Amino acid sequence: MSTYGIDLGTTYSCIARLDSNGNPEVIRNNEDDSNTVASVVFFENENNVVVGQAAKENIETDGERVVQFVKREIGKPEKRTYEFYGKTYTPVEISALILTRLKNLVEAQGGTIEDVVITVPAYFGLEERSATKQAGELAGLHVLSLINEPTAAALSYCARQFQEDRTVLVYDLGGGTFDVTVLKMSMAQNNSGRDVQKITVLATDGDDKLGGKDWDEKLYNHILHACCDDSGLMPEEIEAETRQDIRSKVEEAKRKLSKKQSAKVRIDVNGSRTEVTIKRSDFEQMTSDLVARTMNFVDATLEKVPAESIDTVLLVGGSTYMPMIINAVEEKFPGKVQQHDPDQAVAKGAAIYASMLVEEIDTPSAQGEETSGDKTFTRAEQLTSKFTVEDQTPRSFGPGVVDTNGAKHKYVLENFIKIGEKMPAVFSKTYYPLEDNQERVKLRAFENISTDDTLIPCVDEEGNPQAADPAQKVKLLGELIVNLPPNTSRNTPIKVTFKVDASGVHVEAVNTKTDEIFETFLRTESDVDIERSAVHQLRISSD
Ligand code: ADP
Ligand code: MG
DSSP states (O other), rough: OHHHHOOOOEEEEEEEEEOSOOOEEOOOOOGTTBBSSEEEEEEEEEEEESSSSHHTTTTTTTOOOOOOOOGGTTTTTTTOOOOEEEEEEOHHHHHHHHHHHHHHHHHHOOOOEEEEEOOOOEOOOOOHHHHHHHHHHHTOOEEEEEEHHHHHHHHHHHHHHHOOEEEEEEEEEEEEEEEEEEEEEEEEEEEOOEEEEEEEEEEEEETTTHHHHHHHHHHHHHHHHHHHHTTTGGGGGHHHHHHHHHHHHHHHHHHHHHSSSSSEEEETTTTTEEEEEEEHHHHHHHHHHHHHHHHHHHHHHHTTTTTTGGGGGEEEEEESSHHHHHHHHHHHTTTTTTEEEEEHHHHHHHHHHHHHHHOOOOOOGGGGGETTEEEEHHHHHHTTTTEEEEEEESSEEEEEEEOSSSOOOOEEEOOOOOOTOBBBEEEEEEESSSSSOEEEEEEEEESSOOOOOEEEEETTTSSOOOTTTTGOOEEEEEHHHOOOOTTTOOOEEEEOOOOETTEEEEEEEEEETTTTTEEEEEEGGTOOOSSSSOOOOSSSSSS
């Protein structure tokens, strides 16, 4: 089987597939003796790029050649780049290096990898999504689809227990981000009339600057100060090598504290050895504010979805191994908390989803078979025929058009598809050129977070988003050029269609007079110079 699920994480990434019995399994990272690969890239020299734990070990000593947390930069308007040895890298290219490392894990074990599903946070907007997809393609992968991380986690949970009508809260505390999502799992019928489990996102919230690294930071400072107390040195007198030594040992100590009541760390402080013992209770005390911050987000989410309706709480993300997290969540939702492979659940769910999207499934071993009538189902088929994933649109989308009805032209954004709608979502509307003999129309597509039908005036006279209402987060996605033949009347109907699915937004325009279809959507991302002077808009109503 060459279909894989990939959790491209902020701090750790993971790749999984379904084994021959249809059970999700993670591809081990033997080099780091781990189920995951650190999402850290070290540009060692002109010819060598290191990804994973080995790269992490250079953060303190060669930090200027290390890239971490690149997921925070992917698809962001700031368009940050990195430069190493005279070459410039985009976040997409750095992410592709991480994905290539995951791909190599499969290949090193004799596997082939073609089709993949990559996971993204539920709050990712379109640019982030399309940049993630691009990174996959750059790594030579065929990206079947993207799937929201909490949905993937819920899918892997479904694979364990088939549940009817349950509301699940996914508490995902990773290395750099915290997300809380409420999903509804319900029964529905698929196109062939078969009962399937449907997963719908009801609410999502979180903090993309809160994660395990904040726990690491507290522990790092604690150990650094203990080293200073022991050696009589000031923090600034501690050498970079010693800092790196502490940095490298902090995470391991934190992991130990998840299992044991105390952890010992030995550090060479500027040449002489110091031993620091950390008690779990002290660690919990110094990080209690961080736990409280995550619980505040849970409370905020419970304002949208009542606490009584939550049947199960799923703990996802490596940081939920910490007993303080399990305890805090258990206290809020007694008896409802479940945790299964929290650092692998997302990749496993993506693997299940990937196999749902491709039909061919490896020949099963006898053990994985179940006979029903005259057809033999593999476990994978049983699994995949039971689910349907219903994700919601992460943003609202629509074109900027001209409203000519008033005394003065108004440039408005018409929301075709609204945030929270079931995906795939499709909407079409007919518009008209602004003037007779117009040579072309520049159809601009926007995303925003408003649920209003019309946003006035959210785009300026040139159709660009206006900063006037930042709360609506209006963002120009790009434009579609619709060339019109000579002598086109201003009453020629132009049908505009927006389609949004997990992999992004697709915009299409049809000149209904000539049936000519226009679908080359120019992203602002790809350096399209959006001509600001010429206004070739579409108007809402005909004469
Ligand atoms: P991501 O943030 O990329 O989604 P993960 O979900 O794998 O990644 O979470 C990574 C975080 O989990 C890191 O901060 C890591 O230190 C932490 N972590 C992993 N295992 C443990 C453990 N046993 N105890 C405490 N923290 C852990
Ligand atoms: Mg994660």
